[in-house]
Amino acid sequence: xxxxxxISGAGIGGLATALSCAKQGFDVTVLxxxxxxxxxxxxxxxxPNAMKVLQALDVSERLASVSFSPEYAGIRHxxxxxxxxxxxLGEAAVHRYDAPYWHLHRxxxxxxxxxxxxxxxxxxxxNTQVTGYQNQPKQVEVQTNxxxxxxxxxxxxxxxxxxxxxxxxxxxxVEFTGQVAWRxxxxxxQHPDLHIPPxxxxxxxxxxxxxxxxxxxxxxxxxxxxxxKADWQHENWRQEGDINTxxxxxxxxxxxxxxxxxxxxESFIWALNSRPQLDSWRDGRVVLLGDACHPMLPFMAxxxxxxxxxxxxxxxxxxxxxxxxxxxHYQDARIPRTRAIQAMSKSNTSLFHMHGGAVGxxxxxxxxxxxxxxxxVANTKLDPVYGYDATKV
Ligand SMILES: Cc1cc2nc3c(=O)[nH]c(=O)nc-3n(C[C@H](O)[C@H](O)[C@H](O)COP(=O)(O)OP(=O)(O)OC[C@H]3O[C@@H](n4cnc5c(N)ncnc54)[C@H](O)[C@@H]3O)c2cc1C
Numbered sequence: 001x002x003x004x005x006x007i008s009g010a011g012i013g014g015l016a017t018a019l020s021c022a023k024q025g026f027d028v029t030v031l032x033x034x035x036x037x038x039x040x041x042x043x044x045x046x047x048p049n050a051m052k053v054l055q056a057l058d059v060s061e062r063l064a065s066v067s068f069s070p071e072y073a074g075i076r077h078x079x080x081x082x083x084x085x086x087x088x089l090g091e092a093a094v095h096r097y098d099a100p101y102w103h104l105h106r107x108x109x110x111x112x113x114x115x116x117x118x119x120x121x122x123x124x125x126x127n128t129q130v131t132g133y134q135n136q137p138k139q140v141e142v143q144t145n146x147x148x149x150x151x152x153x154x155x156x157x158x159x160x161x162x163x164x165x166x167x168x169x170x171x172x173x174v175e176f177t178g179q180v181a182w183r184x185x186x187x188x189x190q191h192p193d194l195h196i197p198p199x200x201x202x203x204x205x206x207x208x209x210x211x212x213x214x215x216x217x218x219x220x221x222x223x224x225x226x227x228x229k230a231d232w233q234h235e236n237w238r239q240e241g242d243i244n245t246x247x248x249x250x251x252x253x254x255x256x257x258x259x260x261x262x263x264x265x266e267s268f269i270w271a272l273n274s275r276p277q278l279d280s281w282r283d284g285r286v287v288l289l290g291d292a293c294h295p296m297l298p299f300m301a302x303x304x305x306x307x308x309x310x311x312x313x314x315x316x317x318x319x320x321x322x323x324x325x326x327x328x329h330y331q332d333a334r335i336p337r338t339r340a341i342q343a344m345s346k347s348n349t350s351l352f353h354m355h356g357g358a359v360g361x362x363x364x365x366x367x368x369x370x371x372x373x374x375x376x377v378a379n380t381k382l383d384p385v386y387g388y389d390a391t392k393v
Contacts, residue, residue, distance in 0.1 A: 001322055001323075002152045002153055002318045002323050003026065003027055005027070005028050005029075005151060005152065005155060005318070006028075006140075006142050006151035007021075007028065007029070007154075008130040008154065008155065008158045008162075008164050009030075009031075009032060009033075009130075009158035009159060009162075010030050010034075010114070010124060011158075011291075012109060012110065012113070012290070013157040013289050013290025013291065013304070013308070013310065013311060014030055014032070014155070015030070015110065015113035015117055016053070016307065016308045016312075017157055017289060017310070017311040017314060017315065018117045019059070019113060020057060020311045020312050020314070020315035020316075021314075021315040022117065022122050023057065023120060023315070024315045024316065024318070024319040026319075028121075029123045029125065029149070029151070030117070030123070030124045030125065031128040031129075031130055031144055032124065032127075032128060033128065033130075035127050037110060037114050037126070038107065038110070039106035039107045040106060040183070040268065041105075041107065042105075042106055042184075042185065042222060042268075043103055043104065043185070043213060043222030044103070044104050044105075044106055044109060044304055045102075045103055045200055045213065046067075046101070046102045046103070046104050046109075047101055047301065047302070047305055047386050048093055048094075048097035048099035048387075049099075049305055049309060049385060049386050049387070049388045049390065050304070050308045050309065051100055051101070051102060052097075053308045053311065053312045055099060056391045057116065058116070059112050059113065062115075063104060063108065063112055066215075067100075067216075067217070068102065068103040068104075068213070068215055068216065068217055069100055069101065069102055069103075070090065070101065070198055070199050070200045070213060071088070071089060071197075071199055072089055072090075072197075073086075073089055073199065074086050074087075074199045074200070074201040074202070075201075075204055075352075076202070076254070077203075077204065077205075077254075077364075078203050078205030078206075078254060078257070079253060080254070081254045081256065083368070084204070084365065084368040085367055085378065086371075087371065087378040089101045089199075089200065096383075097387055101200075103214060103222070104215065105215045105222075108216070125146070127145075127146070128145065128146050129144060129145045129163070130142060130144050130156075130158065130163050130164060131143045131144060131145060131163065132163070132167045133154055133286055135283065135285055135286065136150075139151060139152060139285065140152070140285040142154050152285065153286075153318065153323060153327070154285060154286045154287070155287055155288075155289050156168070156287070156289065156292045157288075157290050157307070159292060160174075160275065160291045160295045162288065162291075162293075164288060165288055165292050167286075168283045168286060168288070172276060174273045175273060175274040175276070176271055176272075176274075177271075177272045177273065177274050178228055179349070180227060180269055180272065181224055181225070181269070181270060181272055182223075182225040182227075182268065182269045183222070183224050183225075183268050183269075184222075184243075184264045184266065184267040185215065185220045186263050187220060188214070188218060188220065190263075191263040193259070194221065194256070194259055194260055194263060195256065196212050196214070196221050196256065198214060198218070200301075201213065202352055203254065203256075203257055204351070204352045204354060204364060205253065205353070205354065207353050207354075208225070208227040208249070208250070209353060210223060210225040210250060210253070210257055211225075212256075221260065223261075223264070224298065225246060225249075225250065225267075226272070226298075226299075227249055239269060239270065240268055240269075241268060243261075243265065246269075247262065272298070273295070274296075274297075277294075277339065278335075281330075281331045281334075282327045282331055285323060287314070289310045289314060290303075290304075290310060291307065293338075294338040294339070294342060296338075296342040296345045297342075297345040297346055297349065299346070299348035299349060300341060300344050300345040300348060302345060306338050306341060309334070309390035310330075310338075312391055313334055313390050313393050314326075314334075316393070317329040337388070340384075341385065350363075351367070
């Protein structure tokens with residue numbers, strides 16, 4: 001029987017798992033290496049599949065006041081601005097998937113999850129870095145820079161550079177995907193002339209794309225600019241980027257994009273890295289979750305959504321099936337799902353980046369024609385992603 005769950009990492013995956021496990025009645029401790037709980041100043045698209053879990057965890061009402069509900073998902077030509085795709089979200093998403101499609105600031109989501117964890121008696125220990133573990137017959141010993149603690153289950157939700165994964169699988173080289181992402185936010189009140197439509201929009205161009213969307217009821221515009229780079233060498237994948245380099249890289253794009261980048265004062269850049277896929281996420285009483293076991297390119301906006309789905313499925317599996325069968329049930333449910341989304345995310349690279357020159361542009365035009373004359377084409381791709389309900393697995 002599971003009583004005590006220890007989680008390595010207080011990111012979105014770790015906190016969602018802590019809350020979900022606490023609501024199932026487990027005694028939960030989260031170990032976070034950082035000295036405070038905080039997130040980068042950037043946005044997240046939270047699709048209905050993730051929102052269903054946040055609703056089940058009773059945090060969606062608190063998020064409502066800081067959310068933004070986009071009217072459409074769009075894909076536009078990088079120079080002309082012509083739409084290849086304009087698919088309704090807003091009320092249409094709620095109607096179709098029984099949950100909203102929201103944009104959230106990462107700091108807001110982390111703060112709401114953190115508060116809810118405290119209210120549900122989760123013990124969160126900061127400045128505590130997990131360094132390894134030792135499986136024992138009836139418990140697991142978790143090793144940290146502050147000493148050892150024991151648990152029935154250790155969850156490694158410690159991100160793409162997961163120590164838990166390394167302890168489980170050994171040293172693995174990081175895989176650079178050949179792409180870097182720049183991120184920034186812009187205060188709309190200070191820049192009323194930007195005229196960004198109220199949509200989740202991908203501006204698609206050769207070997208790069210840029211995504212725009214609003215946060216916090218429209219107070220902020222968030223952008224993610226992705227470009228292919230063969231020569232990225234930095235192991236440190238999160239650093240301030242030179243805004244002029246970013247502007248130069250997107251010069252000649254549609255005025256909506258270039259004006260947006262002119263309005264931005266600072267941007268952060270990091271490499272989009274990956275890890276090899278794993279056939280198993282568990283070792284005895286230890287299991288992986290979120291980016292620790294399935295990092296993905298952000299081109300379906302599903303990385304955090306998958307960690308949130310994992311959290312619910314794991315806690316429910318442990319409650320219903322106990323430790324051994326529960327952990328197997330969790331990974332059997334989650335490995336195929338996350339692999340499918342990893343593959344979809346990767347395949348969007350060639351679509352968004354017009355790979356193949358004229359052929360790439362033709363593919364986007366085919367999307368335009370297909371979705372114009374048969375709007376259900378977009379649903380065929382998105383229904384399995386957004387329609388999934390992790391609370392029913
Ligand atoms: C450009 C970009 C845009 C994205 N947009 C979206 C989007 O719109 N929608 C979406 O769903 N996803 C998006 N994602 C993906 C999403 O950001 C990640 O999938 C998600 O944040 C992963 O959460 P996590 O909790 O698994 O890991 P992390 O957020 O990396 O958290 C790991 C935590 O573990 C801690 N930690 C690490 N090692 C240790 C240790 N040894 N001991 C203790 N603590 C430790 C870290 O300090 C951190 O707090 C995007 C990603 C990128 C790069």
